[in-house]
Amino acid sequence: MQSNYKAWCSGFAPLAVGGDMDSVAVQEFSRTLFNMRPDVALSVAQTIYQSDMRQILHMVTVPCHIVQSMKDLAVPVVVSEYLHQNLGGESIVEVMSSEGHLPQLSSPAVVIPVLLRHIRHDIAV
Secondary structure: OOOOOHHHHHHHHHHHHOOOOOOHHHHHHHHHHHHOOHHHHHHHHHHHHHOOHHHHHHHHHOOOEEEEEOOOOOOOOOHHHHHHHOOOOOOOEEEEEOOOOOHHHHHHHHHHHHHHHHHOOOOOO
């Protein structure tokens, strides 16, 4: 990422979105990455990948709906299960039949009904 930002963007976009470079969603996400300053993108990536908030999960007491892609390179399904088991309040997990970390881009037909169902479903006790 630091040595060749454009090459990193071209390789990362299909992995993050869950498609190939011919996909409109991948092309749009790739364009968005290209438009970021490389130093800002690197700083954001470092913040994300070097942050560990596991020690405060028990403090999250609001009801949480955890929506997860079946195949997400950045966040595997085991992470959503970990969140579900360690949050301090009620939570529910739904694993969608989608790929990529940004299923709202690659699989909106899968994501929209799931989001609507969760918006309507109150898990608070």
